[in-house]
Amino acid sequence: MNAKKLIVVAIVVFLGFWMFTDPSGLADTAKEAGAGGWSLTTQLFTGLIDFIGEMG
Template identity: 40%
Template sequence: MKPLILGVAVLFVGFWMVQAPDSLAEFTKEGASWTWDTTSMVFESLIGFLDNLFA
């Protein structure tokens, strides 16, 4: 079942890449930006928490 789902996902991304490459690029760019922002926020919060805990 997992190989089937993986195959369908690969076909979908390949189809998307051929049909609308600009849309796929924008989606990837926004996803990477969101991931970076979320990671930064988590680590900033963790650092602030540890500073308050050990201050």
């Protein structure tokens, strides 16, 4: 359990450091990650819809 807390604290410290040293870079990375996540989500649901449509 302590290892999980340590990892969470390390990630928070890293993101905080990144936010103060390069906020524009962090914003760009977050925007790209969000767009990539949305793209993967739409591909997943499109594939599921096609799969279910072929079964029916």
